[in-house]
Amino acid sequence: MPSVMIRKGDGNELLFYIAKKDQEDPIETVETDTEEAWGGLVTLTDGSEWYIDPISPRPTFPTTLRFKRA
Amino acid sequence: MSSMTREETQALIQEVLEVYPEKAKKDRAKHLTVNDHEIEQSKKCITSNRKSAPGVMTIRGCAYAGSKGVVWGPIKDMIHISHGPVGCGQYSRAGRRNYYVGTTGINTYGTMNFTSDFQEKDIVFGGDKKLEKLIDEIETLFPLNKGISVQSECPIGLIGDDIEAVSKKKNAEINKPVVPVRCEGFRGVSQSLGHHIANDAVRDWTLGARDDDDTFVQTDYDVAILGDYNIGGDAWASRILLEEMGLRVVAQWSGDGTISEMELTPKVKLNLLHCYRSMNYISRHMEEKYGIPWMEYNFFGPTKMAESLRKIAAFFDESIQEKCEVVIAKYKPEMDAVIEKYRPRLEGKRVMLYIGGLRPRHVIGAYEDLGMEVVGTGYEFAHNDDYDRTIKEMGDATLIYDDVTGFEFEEFVKRVKPDLIGSGIKEKYIFQKMGIPFRQMHSWDYSGPYHGYDGFAIFARDMDMTLNNPCWNKLKAPWLASDDDEASVAAAGE
Ligand code: SF4
Numbered sequence: 001m002p003s004v005m006i007r008k009g010d011g012n013e014l015l016f017y018i019a020k021k022d023q024e025d026p027i028e029t030v031e032t033d034t035e036e037a038w039g040g041l042v043t044l045t046d047g048s049e050w051y052i053d054p055i056s057p058r059p060t061f062p063t064t065l066r067f068k069r070a
Numbered sequence: 071m072s073s074m075t076r077e078e079t080q081a082l083i084q085e086v087l088e089v090y091p092e093k094a095k096k097d098r099a100k101h102l103t104v105n106d107h108e109i110e111q112s113k114k115c116i117t118s119n120r121k122s123a124p125g126v127m128t129i130r131g132c133a134y135a136g137s138k139g140v141v142w143g144p145i146k147d148m149i150h151i152s153h154g155p156v157g158c159g160q161y162s163r164a165g166r167r168n169y170y171v172g173t174t175g176i177n178t179y180g181t182m183n184f185t186s187d188f189q190e191k192d193i194v195f196g197g198d199k200k201l202e203k204l205i206d207e208i209e210t211l212f213p214l215n216k217g218i219s220v221q222s223e224c225p226i227g228l229i230g231d232d233i234e235a236v237s238k239k240k241n242a243e244i245n246k247p248v249v250p251v252r253c254e255g256f257r258g259v260s261q262s263l264g265h266h267i268a269n270d271a272v273r274d275w276t277l278g279a280r281d282d283d284d285t286f287v288q289t290d291y292d293v294a295i296l297g298d299y300n301i302g303g304d305a306w307a308s309r310i311l312l313e314e315m316g317l318r319v320v321a322q323w324s325g326d327g328t329i330s331e332m333e334l335t336p337k338v339k340l341n342l343l344h345c346y347r348s349m350n351y352i353s354r355h356m357e358e359k360y361g362i363p364w365m366e367y368n369f370f371g372p373t374k375m376a377e378s379l380r381k382i383a384a385f386f387d388e389s390i391q392e393k394c395e396v397v398i399a400k401y402k403p404e405m406d407a408v409i410e411k412y413r414p415r416l417e418g419k420r421v422m423l424y425i426g427g428l429r430p431r432h433v434i435g436a437y438e439d440l441g442m443e444v445v446g447t448g449y450e451f452a453h454n455d456d457y458d459r460t461i462k463e464m465g466d467a468t469l470i471y472d473d474v475t476g477f478e479f480e481e482f483v484k485r486v487k488p489d490l491i492g493s494g495i496k497e498k499y500i501f502q503k504m505g506i507p508f509r510q511m512h513s514w515d516y517s518g519p520y521h522g523y524d525g526f527a528i529f530a531r532d533m534d535m536t537l538n539n540p541c542w543n544k545l546k547a548p549w550l551a552s553d554d555d556e557a558s559v560a561a562a563g564e
Binding site (some may be wrong): 005006007017019021023024025030045062063064 | 354
């Protein structure tokens with residue numbers, strides 16, 4: 001369950017930063033992405049998949065969350 | 071001048087790896103690669119931030135070097151205690167050339183070495199008492215210091231001294247920040263973890279000091295320079311440009327910086343990050359906690375500088391953007407003159423680099439402005455996010471090497487035959503003796519600044535001075551030189 005910091009990139013896309021691995025990749029898709037909730041299965045542009053129980057209300061970014069490997 | 075093809079470069083890597091035993095070969099192969107623009111993520115082609123193989127010559131430092139030497143050391147009005155035996159601090163004293171303004175020994179302490187000079191009895195009985203005494207002595211002898219940091223050397227972690235407790239106690243007593251930093255040299259695989267530990271210590275012990283204090287008058291144009299260590303005056307050459315643009319530089323981290331500047335940084339509007347490797351951690355933290363955006367910029371060479379200045383200006387209103395254009399236009403004639411003078415002398419020359427945190431990618435643009443080509447680059451202690459950024463900057467099919475060993479570097483150089491090498495002091499004399507022009511790119515070979523417009527003029531001059539130095543034709547004794555050599559010397563006209 002690594003700590004992941006999510007922040008906005010230059011083009012307003014969300015970046016997924018795994019501090020432990022110094023790895024930062026844009027998020028491709030988010031399962032639940034509404035005004036009320038954010039989370040579920042998250043896919044990165046490198047193909048890897050991560051999971052977090054949907055958080056509501058939707059968090060403001062940047063923020064640090066704990067993800068599971070999906 | 072002929073560049074190597076992808077296959078040739080690949081073959082060269084294979085050839086160099088041949089001498090290693092099977093296991094080391096497999097291991098080292100992951101750290102050497104041929105640049106490929108098709109690859110988006112460096113983890114597909116290079117492994118980094120791993121322990122160096124035992125028995126090879128590596129050029130890395132330790133976590134203490136990353137914290138004391140890089141991040142904390144340049145904060146000029148604090149006293150940084152090298153806690154442990156005398157050598158770690160003494161042999162690295164003042165080596166990085168972080169310039170600062172102040173009277174050393176009175177209100178600034180940058181080039182001095184403070185150490186607890188551990189002896190056998192301190193190892194046996196613990197050194198906490200000694201540390202307390204040392205802090206008292208500092209307070210008596212250097213009352214104008216604004217704070218103290220305790221930089222642990224290896225033995226502190228090994229004997230389990232409680233420097234946090236001492237720091238808290240002394241902090242209450244002397245009413246100044248006393249920051250314990252757990253940067254024992256054995257932590258991590260290189261100085262890189264030292265940067266991280268130092269960033270965390272800043273976060274935990276100083277950054278929030280003025281959170282509840284709004285007496286500092288803010289403006290909409292406040293910025294901080296992060297990750298510029300003012301080597302040879304770099305940060306000054308950058309700062310004046312930002313100020314000309316109408317921005318107010320509140321803090322310099324940490325070249326010529328002070329602890330008060332650090333404490334004020336949470337109040338700025340934008341963090342400007344030069345060395346990503348050593349200060350991205352604190353930038354990310356400030357973004358999350360205080361909502362301060364950060365951006366990487368590059369002040370090497372006019373092309374990159376114009377790009378960066380515009381990108382910085384885009385964060386602010388039109389008045390700044392206008393002034394940004396004025397600044398770029400103002401320096402353009404100066405830069406054109408520099409390029410006109412040096413480019414003909416340097417055009418087409420090939421460079422190999424092997425440096426530290428940001429330069430292996432940041433200086434590429436500056437060389438290109440002079441018509442030179444970087445044919446190989448590598449980092450001592452990068453992580454994959456650094457290589458992600460490097461792939462785009464480097465030419466296709468060029469060599470990239472991570473934590474290169476002494477042997478590999480020499481072999482690469484023998485085959486690639488660059489016209490200039492930029493690396494550190496440990497490599498300098500080897501390559502000079504091999505007859506290859508060399509610049510020490512950590513401390514700018516006792517020159518600098520290289521950042522900013524003023525810096526580029528010095529950079530160009532230095533490269534020319536090194537590359538076209540007549541001494542390179544005199545490496546062979548006259549009685550050994552054949553007629554060919556003389557003819558080529560004459561033809562070169564130098
Ligand atoms: S590795 Fe340990 S002993 Fe060596 S310089 Fe670093 S802190 Fe000192």
